[in-house]
Every structure is written in C-alpha cells, then in structure tokens.
Amino acid sequence: MTFQIIIAIFSFFLDGILSNYLSYMIGDLSLFTPYFTLISIIIIYPFFAKESKNYYKFVGIVGFLYDLFYTNLLFTHTIFFLLIAFIIKLIFKKMEFNALTNIFLITIIIIIYHSIFAISLFIFNVVPVTIKGTIYLISHSLILNIIYGETLYLICKYLPHKRHLN
Secondary structure, three states, rough: HHHHHHHHHHHHHHHHHHHHHHOOOOOOOOOOOOOHHHHHHHHHHHHHHHHHHHHHHHHHHHHHHHHHHHHHOOHHHHHHHHHHHHHHHHHHHHOOOOHHHHHHHHHHHHHHHHHHHHHHHHHOOOOOOOOOHHHHHHHHHHHHHHHHHHHHHHHHOOOOOHHHHH
C-alpha cells in the first residue's frame, strides 16, 4: 500500500506544480495539460485488484483531496474519480494490463472524464460548454498524460513489490 500512496502523492503534487506553469485557457491551451492524479488511479488499480473496497476508499480520499486543494467544487472530483475507478475495474475484468492496453485505457479514461465533466457542467449550467471545446480539451491532454502513464507503468512494472504488473 505504501508504493501506491507514494505514486498518488507524487502525481498529486506534480499535477499542482505543472498546472501553475501550463496555461489552461480555452484557445490558449498548451499541448500538455496534466491529469496525473487521474492517471495514477489507473496505474495503481492492479495493486488493488483483490481489494476493491480499499481501492474505492483510496480513490475517494484522493478525489476529496483533489477537490479540496485544486477546485472550488467540493465532492465533484470525488464522485468523478469514484465513477472512473468503477469503469477502470470493469475494463480490467475484460483486458490484460500491458503497455499497449495502458495507452488505450488512458485515452478512454481521459475521454470519459472530460465527457462526464462537460455533461455535468452543461446540466448544471455552471459555465458554457461546447462539444468543440470538449474535444479540444481532450485532444490537448492526451500527449503528456500518455507519456506520464507509460513512464509510471514501466516504473511499477520493474520495481520489486508484492504484486507485479503483467
């Protein structure tokens, strides 16, 4: 469990650090929009494969802390992260975890995350949301997050610990 906590904390702080240096304005969005905390939730799932309750508790705490430190929408990311964790669990039941499926999973999860977020913003009329803007956000967040996800995957695969990745 210590290894997973270290990955999540590192990703959490790296998310905050990079968000200060990379622009987020629509139309001024860089090609490198980080969602490292979300990516860490994907990467650590195989370590919790037999402990679903602990995984959901861990993801809920990470989502709450993400809301507390990075957003003004308390419990929003907690709910989103728990929903994403459920989707990750369903996908892992159907697929074997390797470097190629990791890229696929990161892409799918980022698309789902942005879609859920855009739909909720549209339903609650918080800010104006367009399909074009959502696609723009998705396309500009994939590059860095796939690189980070693959790096984390390789680190987790080759470091000695109790459960190994495939």
